Amino acid sequence: MNKSEQSKTLITKKKKTFKDLLKSFRVQKELWIICLIALVWVVVFCYIPMLGNWIAFFSYTPGKTMADSTFVGLKYFKRFFSLPDVWRILRNTLAISTLNLTIGFAVPIAFALLLNELRNGFFKRFIQTISYMPHFVSWVVVASLMFTLLGSDGIINEGLIKIGLLKEAVPFLNKAGLFWGILTSANIWKGMGWSAIIYISAIAGVDGELYDAGSVDGLGRFGKVWHITLPGIANTIILLFILGIGNILSAGFEQQLLLGNTMTQETYEVIDTYVYRYGVQMGNYSFATAVGLMKSVFGFGLVLLANKLSKKFTDMQLF
Amino acid sequence: MFGPKTFYKKSVGSKVFDWFNFIFMIVFAFIMIYPFWNQLVVSFNEGVDTMYGNLYFWPRKFTFENYQYVFKRQNLLKGAVISVLRCVVATSTSLFCTGLLAYVTSIRYFVGRKFMRLVFIITMYFSGGLIPTYLLYTGLGLMETFTVYWLPGLFGAYNMLLIGSYIQGLPDSLPESARIDGASEMKIYFKIIIPLCKPVFAALAVMVAVGHWNSWFDVLLYNSSGKWDTLQVYLRKILLQAEQAAKLQAEQKMYEAMKNLTTTSIRAATTMVVSLPILFVYPFFQKYFVGGITIGAVKG
Numbered sequence: 257m258n259k260s261e262q263s264k265t266l267i268t269k270k271k272k273t274f275k276d277l278l279k280s281f282r283v284q285k286e287l288w289i290i291c292l293i294a295l296v297w298v299v300v301f302c303y304i305p306m307l308g309n310w311i312a313f314f315s316y317t318p319g320k321t322m323a324d325s326t327f328v329g330l331k332y333f334k335r336f337f338s339l340p341d342v343w344r345i346l347r348n349t350l351a352i353s354t355l356n357l358t359i360g361f362a363v364p365i366a367f368a369l370l371l372n373e374l375r376n377g378f379f380k381r382f383i384q385t386i387s388y389m390p391h392f393v394s395w396v397v398v399a400s401l402m403f404t405l406l407g408s409d410g411i412i413n414e415g416l417i418k419i420g421l422l423k424e425a426v427p428f429l430n431k432a433g434l435f436w437g438i439l440t441s442a443n444i445w446k447g448m449g450w451s452a453i454i455y456i457s458a459i460a461g462v463d464g465e466l467y468d469a470g471s472v473d474g475l476g477r478f479g480k481v482w483h484i485t486l487p488g489i490a491n492t493i494i495l496l497f498i499l500g501i502g503n504i505l506s507a508g509f510e511q512q513l514l515l516g517n518t519m520t521q522e523t524y525e526v527i528d529t530y531v532y533r534y535g536v537q538m539g540n541y542s543f544a545t546a547v548g549l550m551k552s553v554f555g556f557g558l559v560l561l562a563n564k565l566s567k568k569f570t571d572m573q574l575f
Numbered sequence: 576m577f578g579p580k581t582f583y584k585k586s587v588g589s590k591v592f593d594w595f596n597f598i599f600m601i602v603f604a605f606i607m608i609y610p611f612w613n614q615l616v617v618s619f620n621e622g623v624d625t626m627y628g629n630l631y632f633w634p635r636k637f638t639f640e641n642y643q644y645v646f647k648r649q650n651l652l653k654g655a656v657i658s659v660l661r662c663v664v665a666t667s668t669s670l671f672c673t674g675l676l677a678y679v680t681s682i683r684y685f686v687g688r689k690f691m692r693l694v695f696i697i698t699m700y701f702s703g704g705l706i707p708t709y710l711l712y713t714g715l716g717l718m719e720t721f722t723v724y725w726l727p728g729l730f731g732a733y734n735m736l737l738i739g740s741y742i743q744g745l746p747d748s749l750p751e752s753a754r755i756d757g758a759s760e761m762k763i764y765f766k767i768i769i770p771l772c773k774p775v776f777a778a779l780a781v782m783v784a785v786g787h788w789n790s791w792f793d794v795l796l797y798n799s800s801g802k803w804d805t806l807q808v809y810l811r812k813i814l815l816q817a818e819q820a821a822k823l824q825a826e827q828k829m830y831e832a833m834k835n836l837t838t839t840s841i842r843a844a845t846t847m848v849v850s851l852p853i854l855f856v857y858p859f860f861q862k863y864f865v866g867g868i869t870i871g872a873v874k875g
Contacts, residue, residue: 401613
């Protein structure tokens with residue numbers, strides 16, 4: 257901080273007092289006006305919705321205030337657990353998340369490692385550019401591509417019939433038993449190139465001299481990946497995995513809403529789509545809010561737990 | 576970027592691996608591209624002919640019919656206009672306001688700096704949830720308006736941190752000397768900060784704009800009447816129609832305007848119209864968004 261700065265403005269090195277704050281409203285009026293606009297916005301669009309969760313504990317109908325509504329305590333929370341739906345939804349959410357966090361997690365790492373082994377720089381860049389192409393299109397477009405590929409007269413059915421694996425066309429997207437597999441494949445196809453970016457930049461950050469030292473010690477190609485590259489990016493891997501654990505209750509919902517249909521509802525419905533269906537489509541606002549709130553609370557607990565684990569294992573923490 | 580060092584002898588195993596890796600990557604690229612190519616082929620093939628199958632790499636009966644039909648639909652053109660408008664308005668307002676906030680909260684002597692940062696960072700960890708947000712927007716009268724596309728995204732905590740860390744990397748002396756010359760903060764923001772922050776603004780603009788172009792769920796939630804349908808929602812409606820049509824052949828025939836068209840071919844053409852702008856644009860902006868994700872990684 258230079259002299260002129262100090263002379264013109266408040267000195268922050270001293271302990272701030274209430275008087276300083278009042279003075280700043282006068283001296284830094286312009287900055288405070290900008291902040292006021294931002295504050296109004298953040299209160300309206302972020303904090304009021306947080307408080308809006310009160311309706312989970314009240315019997316709410318639209319247009320009523322808290323004073324008009326009757327307090328029902330944990331009625332809606334209890335109701336959720338008494339419905340037969342609950343286990344199906346929890347099972348689907350956890351199953352889809354687990355698939356994403358295992359196969360969906362390993363594939364980008366493997367891809368980044370293989371990409372790093374390519375010798376031709378131009379080919380490498382080409383492959384990488386191709387790899388995140390699907391990230392940039394919406395789930396609506398991906399769903400449309402999948403309808404075409406997986407439909408009864410789609411190319412996959414045709415191919416499987418031709419090589420004799422199928423006798424007649426199977427409407428894959430109408431089979432509840434196949435939904436998790438299809439969804440996970442779609443998630444990987446859409447996201448792997450993008451997820452790999454972070455690993456590729458981590459690999460680039462590994463000290464090149466280690467590889468030279470490895471050569472001297474007689475490490476082969478595979479040995480270098482195993483003993484140098486992987487340990488070099490281990491912290492990134494652990495950190496992202498732990499973040500993934502924190503998000504395990506969010507199994508995505510756009511894909512489910514687009515690819516699922518009434519025939520696959522048994523396996524596609526997750527917490528988020530359930531909240532949407534009950535809240536927005538059926539108008540059970542209090543009940544849906546309770547379910548959503550429960551998810552947020554558990555989710556936050558998981559994030560805290562994950563943060564603790566991260567601190568323990570990697571010395572890194574998220575906050 | 577690190578490439579495999581050529582110090583070690585090229586053993587036979589290593590060479591074999593290279594070939595396998597090369598072939599694997601070619602297959603991989605095929606898997607990434609083919610779904611789009613397949614859709615493109617279907618979109619340029621006569622609809623009825625497509626139903627016979629065996630259509631792999633090239634249209635058999637080439638036609639523009641599907642696109643002609645698609646572009647005649649008023650809803651598609653309207654959707655395109657709204658999508659573009661949404662991208663432009665939402666991206667520019669969001670970057671301008673978030674950038675301004677980032678600037679204000681990176682002025683070292685500003686007393687409210689820490690408080691403002693905290694207020695916004697909290698929003699990264701807690702959010703209101705779907706239903707309270709939905710009810711709030713209903714209460715505010717944001718339903719069935721264009722405003723709902725840009726106003727709720729005016730400020731963003733994550734982008735504030737990204738722009739803020741970029742501003743902190745700039746030399747202090749520039750805004751400082753302007754301040755001594757009596758420039759107002761808004762003027763400093765316009766004349767100094769925005770020009771200097773072009774790289775980070777460009778990176779974020781690509782991200783934000785792509786997000787808005789691809790967004791469809793909020794349209795479904797807040798603009799369900801169809802008055803402000805974007806391209807994505809238009810495509811989704813076609814998807815749903817196709818789903819029903821697969822079950823009800825009779826209805827499908829009524830839905831067809833021309834005899835050679837099928838729902839599949841119309842859907843293929845629409846999908847291409849929706850995704851091609853992005854597919855053409857994204858390779859040119861690569862360095863921006865890869866830069867963006869790496870700044871994010873360092874920050875997080």
